[in-house]
Amino acid sequence: MTRIGLREFHPFEAAGRRFLYLVPSAAVFALDECSMAVLDQLASGPRPVDDVTDGLSARFARADVIEAIGELHRARALGATQGDAGPAPEPQPKIIPLSPVPLQTLVVNVTNQCNLSCTYCYEYGEDKIVDTENGKQPKFMSEATARDAVEFALRESRDNPRAHITFFGGETLMNFAVLKSTIGYARRRAAELGKDIDFSLTTNATLLRPDVIEFLADERVGVTISIDGPEEMQDKFRVFNNGTGSYAVAAPKIKALLARHRSRPIGARVTLTRQTLDVGRIYRHLTEELGFWEVGFAPVTTAPGRDYAITDGGFDHLLAQFRALAHEYLEASLQGRHHGFSNVRETLQELHHGHAKAYPCGAGLGLMGVSTDGDVALCHRFAGSADHKLGSVRDGVSWATQQAFLDTHHVFSKTDCTTCWARPICAGGCYHEAHTRYGSTTRPNLHYCEWIRGWTHTCLEIYGELAERNPEFLRQFDDEDVPEKVS
Amino acid sequence: MKHLTPVNRKAARVREVTKDVVALQQGGPPQQPEPPHIPHGCSLVFAPGWEADRNGGTAGLCQPVERDLFDCHMGCFWPAQVPDQLNHAPDWTAKCAAAQKDWRKIDLVFPSDEKKK
Numbered sequence: 001m002t003r004i005g006l007r008e009f010h011p012f013e014a015a016g017r018r019f020l021y022l023v024p025s026a027a028v029f030a031l032d033e034c035s036m037a038v039l040d041q042l043a044s045g046p047r048p049v050d051d052v053t054d055g056l057s058a059r060f061a062r063a064d065v066i067e068a069i070g071e072l073h074r075a076r077a078l079g080a081t082q083g084d085a086g087p088a089p090e091p092q093p094k095i096i097p098l099s100p101v102p103l104q105t106l107v108v109n110v111t112n113q114c115n116l117s118c119t120y121c122y123e124y125g126e127d128k129i130v131d132t133e134n135g136k137q138p139k140f141m142s143e144a145t146a147r148d149a150v151e152f153a154l155r156e157s158r159d160n161p162r163a164h165i166t167f168f169g170g171e172t173l174m175n176f177a178v179l180k181s182t183i184g185y186a187r188r189r190a191a192e193l194g195k196d197i198d199f200s201l202t203t204n205a206t207l208l209r210p211d212v213i214e215f216l217a218d219e220r221v222g223v224t225i226s227i228d229g230p231e232e233m234q235d236k237f238r239v240f241n242n243g244t245g246s247y248a249v250a251a252p253k254i255k256a257l258l259a260r261h262r263s264r265p266i267g268a269r270v271t272l273t274r275q276t277l278d279v280g281r282i283y284r285h286l287t288e289e290l291g292f293w294e295v296g297f298a299p300v301t302t303a304p305g306r307d308y309a310i311t312d313g314g315f316d317h318l319l320a321q322f323r324a325l326a327h328e329y330l331e332a333s334l335q336g337r338h339h340g341f342s343n344v345r346e347t348l349q350e351l352h353h354g355h356a357k358a359y360p361c362g363a364g365l366g367l368m369g370v371s372t373d374g375d376v377a378l379c380h381r382f383a384g385s386a387d388h389k390l391g392s393v394r395d396g397v398s399w400a401t402q403q404a405f406l407d408t409h410h411v412f413s414k415t416d417c418t419t420c421w422a423r424p425i426c427a428g429g430c431y432h433e434a435h436t437r438y439g440s441t442t443r444p445n446l447h448y449c450e451w452i453r454g455w456t457h458t459c460l461e462i463y464g465e466l467a468e469r470n471p472e473f474l475r476q477f478d479d480e481d482v483p484e485k486v487s
Numbered sequence: 488m489k490h491l492t493p494v495n496r497k498a499a500r501v502r503e504v505t506k507d508v509v510a511l512q513q514g515g516p517p518q519q520p521e522p523p524h525i526p527h528g529c530s531l532v533f534a535p536g537w538e539a540d541r542n543g544g545t546a547g548l549c550q551p552v553e554r555d556l557f558d559c560h561m562g563c564f565w566p567a568q569v570p571d572q573l574n575h576a577p578d579w580t581a582k583c584a585a586a587q588k589d590w591r592k593i594d595l596v597f598p599s600d601e602k603k604k
Contacts, residue, residue, distance in 0.1 A: 019494065022498075022501075025497060025501060026495075026497050027493070027495065027497040027498035027500075027501045028493075028494040028495040028497070028498050029491040029492060029493055029494060029498050030491070030492040030494050031490070031491060032489075032490045032491070032492075034490050035490040035491055064490075067489060067490065068489075068490040068491075071488050071489070071490050071491045072490075072491065074488075074501070074502075074505040075491055075498075075501055075505075076501075351495060352495050352496060353495070353496050353497065354495045354496055354497025354498065354500075355497070356497075463494075463495070464494070467494045467495075478496075
């Protein structure tokens, strides 16, 4: 006899209501009493429809229960099955794009040199991929290569009306001269082609001179500052060559930048390590004392066993702190106030759209990284690596190479992910992290699964609260066209 | 949807795309496992022997070895190897009231036959 059983979803509660996060569609539905009762009836296993309606006959009219079952079925929260096992998973074809996808963001590494020597650096530290000291790449990108990169970005943006370039390093501002002339060139070329182009950069702030700040403000260049928090945290790892901390140099320059540069919101980007796991304090220092508009946090990327690596217990501690700060974000958002915890904002944005991701990020698809010699790689973190090369800004990228990459890195190829409810939003996590941790970009990042699920659950709860109590607030996430964050 | 409220944009799309599905429109529970979805008309599905032969060749398009002319005649928009019932062979299926029973009565049509008519 045909029975109905539960399909894949993740339930959560918010504002006194129950919700479903459907997997793999990433749709979020709120439940009423009747549909909740139906799901509860099926919690112990598949049952015939009549069983379910009979079981609920004291509370709900049969027609209502049938209707609720129909709606849950339409949303793929339940399905038909013959046996005691749940409904068979629906076939999900692995869809690889058939023709090249427009490039949204090109990350241009204008130099691979840095005036700091941060201990944990993925470009210079123990886990580096490319030999930036004695390797084949020039230490600074030439103006000609930068122009080729601009042409590449405009060409590869295809039909998109806009292109986005992020300047990166090394320390980006060590090649300010090329950056400056490239922006001028790119604006001219974009105007000729009738496209919009905008720019952003990431810097450690130590080279922000008054003329640089003027230029960034006038040209509306989005700025992200890498900073780890108050002086004692910043100076633990973010040090100059001689071991001196960089806080004393960076802080006054950051204040000067924030005072002058008002054309784009300026964010801080914090690398969390085992020794600097105090999210609340870092956040307060960066927003209240330095004046940042928003702060994003990312656990350090590292091979296991490094002194600064966050261990399992550390991730639990981190999640508790993220939750506390996320609830501050919720309180502020319910009152219509701004709160700068950007990790929540970015996750809410993704949940709001409900894109079910086949790939963890846009690397190799809508985002690519260019090394100082003009080679194009998956992203800036792989720039210069021969193993992760897709082409070059002069010769273009090979669509066949890109397709092969998309085929081997699809979430369906990651066996461990196939039973995880968080896969629509995670899809296995950062390629670079996987490469550093497991030696291969194809591997899912199993060391932070619990963390991802815990964090996604928290963000779902916040999303549900906002949807119930301040739905207007979520309108800001309607816009699709948000350039990917680069860190 | 009465019992489920779409919250995010994907949920709103799920509601939109599922509301026109006739089989689900009644809102009733699924009584049978869902059959595979097969669109009508041979040209919408890939079936070797129709759009392409088993080797991928396209030389003899719309000449199925089964000569299942009646199906081409009814459901296909492609100018297939079937009599043009609209202009030249209006009575071609006149003796075939029910295809399951009467399919033997459908005969070949030759150009000379068409001229006579």
